[in-house]
Amino acid sequence: MIRLLASVTGPEEAEIVIAGGADFVDLKDPRLGALGAATPAVLDATLRAVAGRRPVSAVAGDLPMEPEVVVREVTARLAADYVKIGLFPASREARLSVIEALRPLAAKTRLIAVFFADGDPDFDLLPVLAEAGFAGAMIDTLGKASGRLTASLSPARLWDFVRRSRGLGLMSGLAGSLEPPDVARLVVLQPDYLGFRGALTAGPRDGPVTLEAVRAIRALIPVEGQGVVATAASGAGDRIFVRDFDLPLEIGAYGHERGRKQQVRFSVEAEIDPIAPDAQSIGAVYSYDVIIDAIRALAEGGHTDLVETLALDLARTILADHRVREVTVRVEKLELGPRAVGVEITRRREAGDADRN
Numbered sequence: 001m002i003r004l005l006a007s008v009t010g011p012e013e014a015e016i017v018i019a020g021g022a023d024f025v026d027l028k029d030p031r032l033g034a035l036g037a038a039t040p041a042v043l044d045a046t047l048r049a050v051a052g053r054r055p056v057s058a059v060a061g062d063l064p065m066e067p068e069v070v071v072r073e074v075t076a077r078l079a080a081d082y083v084k085i086g087l088f089p090a091s092r093e094a095r096l097s098v099i100e101a102l103r104p105l106a107a108k109t110r111l112i113a114v115f116f117a118d119g120d121p122d123f124d125l126l127p128v129l130a131e132a133g134f135a136g137a138m139i140d141t142l143g144k145a146s147g148r149l150t151a152s153l154s155p156a157r158l159w160d161f162v163r164r165s166r167g168l169g170l171m172s173g174l175a176g177s178l179e180p181p182d183v184a185r186l187v188v189l190q191p192d193y194l195g196f197r198g199a200l201t202a203g204p205r206d207g208p209v210t211l212e213a214v215r216a217i218r219a220l221i222p223v224e225g226q227g228v229v230a231t232a233a234s235g236a237g238d239r240i241f242v243r244d245f246d247l248p249l250e251i252g253a254y255g256h257e258r259g260r261k262q263q264v265r266f267s268v269e270a271e272i273d274p275i276a277p278d279a280q281s282i283g284a285v286y287s288y289d290v291i292i293d294a295i296r297a298l299a300e301g302g303h304t305d306l307v308e309t310l311a312l313d314l315a316r317t318i319l320a321d322h323r324v325r326e327v328t329v330r331v332e333k334l335e336l337g338p339r340a341v342g343v344e345i346t347r348r349r350e351a352g353d354a355d356r357n
């Protein structure tokens with residue numbers, strides 16, 4: 001199940017996001033930066049107000065990568081259920097020294113390392129974090145005005161982050177100026193949670209959160225069991241498609257096809273649950289963005305011998321969304337003599353299939 005982390009400025013907003021269905025209350029002062037820290041006094045007041053109804057996380061601040069500074073700020077917030085620490089742009093050595101200095105604190109509360117998509121993220125630090133006792137890792141963005149997470153990192157890199165975190169036993173989170181259309185694209189990656197601030201306010205990121213905005217985001221994140229219920233829908237589905245999407249890929253079983261890329265064309269047509277007659281928002285529809293992301297992720301996956309493997313992988317990924325009933329995937333190599341050679345497969349979701357990754 002993917003949970004909703006909502007960033008709030010204090011007790012009042014905590015009440016609003018709890019009422020709106022947030023799973024994590026994340027305390028920060030958005031006026032002070034990406035990880036602008038609320039004071040320990042505001043943390044105490046928020047913990048008292050939340051009173052265990054939700055886990056509360058606190059950010060340590062936009063800090064230099066200096067061990068004594070980071071340890072001091074984290075120590076001041078150990079009362080929180082989670083403390084989020086940014087891995088800001090710095091040398092690998094500086095980041096490593098911060099992680100090492102935090103090791104003793106990992107026994108006192110759950111530590112979450114925050115990578116920044118636009119701040120030189122080094123996912124090779126994930127095993128180091130796991131070994132140092134961190135509870136999780138997430139990706140956020142530093143420059144809130146400069147772009148969304150999904151515009152800064154490719155689906156393949158995000159997917160890699162989530163999978164590596166999971167493999168190491170780290171909870172994974174994705175955030176960064178996310179907007180409603182991003183949700184379905186990130187749900188496919190199955191992180192443990194999605195984080196929001198800007199999308200929860202009616203205006204700028206440092207404006208007040210509103211119940212309506214929190215509810216709107218909540219409604220976009222599938223709840224547990226929803227996938228199984230949705231697959232039981234009957235009747236003719238609607239169709240969504242992506243046609244003739246050409247990308248350079250390393251593919252082929254022959255020696256002359258290795259170490260170089262060739263143009264491959266993808267066409268996908270999916271049968272989805274019927275679109276509701278009153279569908280007017282992105283949450284009500286299955287977006288073709290999800291299919292495009294899946295194709296892009298595949299294209300970044302390194303060498304593949306067979307078009308059949310690509311087609312099967314893509315079909316499996318697309319069927320992981322509970323709204324998709326059946327998918328037809330066509331993969332064509334465009335540079336082998338005839339105009340195109342390739343494969344087309346159709347796969348249908350089995351009744352009772354739960355969402356899978």
Ligand SMILES: O=C[C@H](O)COP(=O)(O)O
Pocket residue numbers: 005007026028140141144175176177178195196197198199205
């Ligand atoms: O931890 C999550 C962040 O507060 C996300 O903030 P944002 O949605 O404004 O980028």
